[in-house]
Amino acid sequence: MRCICFKPWRRSPSPSLKSTVVDELDNSNKDREGSSSPRFREFTLEELNVATDGFSADNIVSEHNEKVPNIVYEGTLDDGKKIAVKRFQKLSWPDASEFVEEAQEVGKCRSEDMVSLIGCCSEGQERLLVADYMPNGTLAKHLFHWEKRPMKWKMRLKVALHTAKALEYCNDMGLDLYHDLNTYRILFDKVGNPRLSCFGLMKCIREGKSYSTNLVFAPPEYLRLGTLVPESSIFSFGTLLLDLMSGKHIPPNHALDLFRGKNYLVLMDSALDGQFSDEDRAELIHLASRCFRREPDERPSIKFLMSALSRLEKRAELWPKLKEENIPPLRLTPLGEACSRVDLSGIHELLEKLGYGEDDVSVTNEFSFQMWTGDLQENTDYKKHGDAAFRAKDFETAIEFYTEFMSGAPVVSPTVLIRRCLCYLMSDMFSEALSEAMQAQVVSPECSTALYLQAACLLKLGMEAKAKEALQQGSALEAV
Template identity: 50%
Template sequence: MPLTMLRTATSGFAVENIVSEHGEKAPNVVYKGKLENQRRIAVKRFNRAAWPDSRQFLEEAKTVGQLRSPRLANLLGCCSEGDERLLVAEFMPHETLAKHLFHCKLVNKITFSIELTGGHSSKKAWIFFAILETGETQPMKWAMRLRVALYLAEALEYCTSKGRALYHDLNAYRIVFGDDANPRLSCFGLMKNSRDGKRRVTPESVIYSFGTLLLDLLSGKHIPPSHALDLIRDRNLQMLTDSCLEGQFSNDDGTELVRLASRCLQYEPRERPNPRSLVTALIPLQKETEVPSHVLMGIPQGGSAMPLTPLGEACLRRDLTFIHEILEKLGYKDDEGAATEDTLNSKKKGDSAFRHKDFKAAIDFYTQFIEVGTMVSPTVFARRSLSHLMNETPQEALNDAVQAQVISPIWHIASYLQAAALFALGRENEAQIALREGSVLEEKQNAS
């Protein structure tokens, strides 16, 4: 994928699009992004020392990209230009296993825009404040923890069957949850990284890491394997078990999971089980198999994550007249650049046509304004987007809505217009995602 495409998709690798947790377990940064076709992606940007040989990087990425499984967050593409080495994967919106198991607090970013003006130029500075909320996350249910263990084992079995038995830094940060809240193993760990050669990875060491993950799932925290083995030898199951799980499973189930973990943590690598035997051992332990993952996780599915506002409802029911009224009331926001008399004249004519619902004329005048290129206006793109929807040209409407979001990434109107265009194009699932994003952005705006 071209570097310019990925820069655009991530708003120039903006800080607000970083989704990876930092630290020793996550030495490289992962960004969320959105392509022009509205597909959401995760972009991993390696540090410069990770892949000095671009040919080796491309060969590795090609091999990993050939893997396709519902148990993986699959690789979609890569980029190698100059010193840049980037991987592009399916975006998983519901965070990592580490987030759900270990993090008791939620962190939200609220963005404030400050206009700094000096001389004849102006530019924006973005200040980001992280605010710790007081509410605790919902503890993961026992049935879901068992499902995570099984799906992870199935992912490792699939990779092994395709000749990719090595997985680097297998840990709770590498397990992510998709739109349906099903757990998936990140494809990023199938690639080598800058620390290869310092620590040898073998199929047996991957199984050892799997054993530590089983203990993470049981305890709800990361217990060092040496300490865990002491507890296992002392048959101290209570010290190994998350207190939030009280009453959710029998002693036999807990004992069986601990037994499986201890097999994975055997000192002699040859005594550890292989992925296929892990799958065989975990299948009988599964609980509530008929319950979807999003229900077990308490994640809303098939609609907005919160009650829709009147504008969100209008997008859902395709009420373009109501959206037109909202855009009329909002006026203009975030215009940048110097205006000439011609550009202002085109915009005024476009606004007049838009106000009087002459949408074909509005498209023509707004196009004249945009093509001059001396000003950048998310509002003009938004109004032309709605005009295209009124003229039954939804693909053009979607393109304009995307441009509005590129200019103003946190403007909820841009997401809502994308949802309306996607609904018109019959792309229901993507439309629902855009609708949810619009709701989240609108709620944040109202809160601030």
């Protein structure tokens, strides 16, 4: 059974990396070292003993204790190459052939977003891994233990995106379960680029058994069944996003309470004030909350996370300019205001007053012909019953009658779609509601009501940036 370690003890004795190296990295830098790593090979214990000065305590670069017993040393090979050597405790990996076989598989990975595993050693009871040395420390040090200034928002997004890319690469290589994903598993190379440690692709074994250092950060399936699945890595990625946005190590259960309460003061690092828009903050929080879903198959895929983080990174580049622009406040109608507040009762009252509006003429003409032929009398009754249920706030019944009506209607009524959208909102079916509002916009592109309803749906789904765009478009339509 594979294991997971969620919160190693902190120690940061390695040389300090100035914040400017991490924060002001030139994105055009091509020196990524991934292709320059030597091919995987087996080292002798003597080679590694010499490289680490006899495994000297002065060369230890990782925290270790009874719960985190495996130690990482800095070393130098005969050719001058700097390496990191992970030495497992005695009795770890009792099967030497299994250890070497798994290390060889991990050693095939060569990505600019990952630290390369360049070798291993298995002699007697000794089990060691050898990787490229990352001279500029861990994400934990720069995120939690910064000395001069905190890590900037753009760099935090860069770390998240590159970590997602590394996990996607691992999936492509058939290594779909990354163990112990946390801020200590992300390191910075000599030019300040973030790299995901290759050590997390190896199982954590102690006396032949899996173990976890902190169950507070373990995914629900591990607590229920004692096992992990590939989607467990997504849960751990959520904890990483939470660390990046907060600058603190908040347990997932506590974070979910903060999400529900919209307690942004605790969720967001105060050192980031002014570096992002409210919409980008909301979107990142929404991504993290989705990663924490109880059922593994309900969590987002790593491809989805990559796409969302890529958009956030691009918007972060534009934010300073947008912040300086003097954007006038939105001028919204009462319906637009109600949708911006997600005041569902107010929306219902206003839709009742608006009636069927502009789509009355075309729909009535079409129905007149169909009723003259006697084909759709029953269908129009469905609409009347739906309207009656809508007025009575019996939204489940309204959905049923509107659905029957739409299945046989000769033309699509935008107002019926909008009313069914609100019925779905009232029934906490937010994705279905958004689909209705979007369909209403397709049927009637000049319908500002459809855009306003989209905004309400998006706000319910936690997508504040998209909701603001919909409100702006609805306001612009009304201005015309």
